Amino acid sequence: MKPEMQALMGMILMAGLGGGAQSATLDQELAAVATDPALPLSSLSVLAVRGGKVVYQYQTGPRRLGEAPLPATAETMYRVASVSKMMTTFGLMKLVEQGKLALDADAGLYLGYPLRNPAFPDQPITLRMLLTHTSSLRDGAGYSWPASVAIKDKLSGAEAGMWAPEAAPGAYFTYSNLNWGVIGTIMEKVSGERFDRLMRRLLLGPMQLRGGYNPSEFSAAELADVATLYRKRAVDSEEWNPAGPWIAQVDDYGVRPPVAPPGIASYVIGSNGTLFSPTGGLRISASDLGKVMLMLIHDGRHQEQQILQPKTIKLMFSRQWTYSGGNGDTYRGLYHSWGLGSQRFDDAAGGGNRLVEGGGFSASGHLGDAYGLISTFVVDLDSGNGMISLIGGTGADPERHPGRYSAMTRSEERILTALYRRAILGQ
Structure with missing residues (x-):
């Protein structure tokens, strides 16, 4: 972005917050969170939407360390972890709109082989079950494999930890990354396209979103804008040192460039959708996630294009599973209600999934957590208010x-409460 455009954008954002002083106050609050010596953050990129318009953006910290650290900017892309699942779901729902997939059909019909829990061999598993974490798949045997592995061989066996032996498909919620490996495989099978390129055709390209699920095909400019993810612990250690140095975990492209997945040249499309991590491998900026949020708020439209149909968005974010006391693992109260590839935050006091201190903000979206990255995408489609936070x-x-x-x-x-009070409520 040219300097004059950056200045203009800054004036627009500050005006949306009611003046430069209020924006500066929020800047200071977020900077204090990022530099808290007890809970330091390597970098932070946030965005707030109010009434269907972007009113605030802020970045702090380096996207990449080294002899000459590079600052996080509005263009900085992060590996957004499980927010990727929601984005993958948008691509899936495009295929549903096109009639290539049906949510309640037996998913094995698309895979070309039975998808069955060995403990419940007569019960079909559907896309709706995969999207709502009620498929009975589990992550105990892994959820990502190289190009040489066929996911069929993993799913069709009785490998320990792959399937819930006590929960029938559709009966019980347990968050499982493997669901999205199966979803990515199905998307490849019905389209005949490799997952990373399919997502570019269905969603990223039409919305002019930078990044994607395969950094080895990024342009030099895109690679320069990818943030390295850090922790203050060694990659394979559980020993943390908040006073110690930042240690790169993934995407350290200033040291070594990305390489294509081994065996990709001979990869059989539709054999292993985990290859490009539909579950967590998307690299994207907070600014571009803001475009996605505005598209959802504006009934699926982006710059005169209909990306998704309004009824698709309504269905995706509608209540598909609700915790009733014994029908799911809520993970310390975080999961109470789920849509299709999206979490619902009901704002209940003491419920575990309240987004802001004191309450007042019910929303839908997704969270992510991997390799030091913590991501948040939450939006209230009725009010047109939303928040995005990417911790690097x-x-x-x-x-x-x-x-x-x-x-x-x-x-x-602290981040979400500050954004909500200052940028959305205008306090």
Whole structure:
């Protein structure tokens, strides 16, 4: 973005917050969160939408360390972890709109082989079950394999940890990354396209979104804008040192460029959708996620294009599963209600999934957490208000610093509450 455009955007954003002083106050609050010596963050990129318009953006910290650290900017792309699942679902729902997939059909019909829990061999598993984490698939045997592995061989066996032996398909919610590996495989099978390129054709390209699920095909400019994810612990260690150095976890492209997945030249499309991580491998900026949020708020439209149909968006974010006391694992109260590839945050006091201190903000979207990255995409489609937060690295063990009113980390709570009060409520 040219300097004059950056200045103009800054004036627009500050005007949306009611003046430069209020924007500066929010800047200071977020900077204080990022530099908290007890809970340091390597970088932070946030965006707030109010009434269907972007009113605030802010970045702090380096996207890449080194002799000459590079600052995080509005163009900085992060590996957004499980927010990728929601984005993958948008691509899937495009295929549903095109009549290539049906949510309640037996998913094995698309794969070309039975998809069955060995403990419940007569019960079909559907896309709706995969999208709502009620398929009975589990992550205990892994959820990502190289190009040489056929996911069929993993799913068709009785490998320990692959399937829930006690929960029939459709009966019980347990968050499982493997669901999206199966979804990505199905998307490849019905389209005949490799997942990373299919997502570019269905969603990223039409919306002019930078990044994607395969950094080895990024342009030099895109690679320069990918943030390295950090922790203050070694990659394979559980020992944290908040006063120590930041240690790169993934996407350290300033040191070594990305390489294509091994064996990709001979990869059989539709044999293993985990290859490009539909579950967590998307690299994208907060600014571009803001475009996605505005598209959802504006009934699926982006710059005169109809990306998704309004009824598709309504269905995706509608209540598909609700915790009733014994029908799911809520993960410390975080999961109470689920749509299709999206979480619903009901704002219940003491429920674990309240987004802001004191309540007042019910929303839908997705969270992500991997390699030090903590991501949040939450939107209230009725009011047109939403928040995006991308933390590029955590310096202290998040498990030892839980939130005060939710199952999120304390840093997440502070960021979202500041954004909500200042940028959305205008306090």
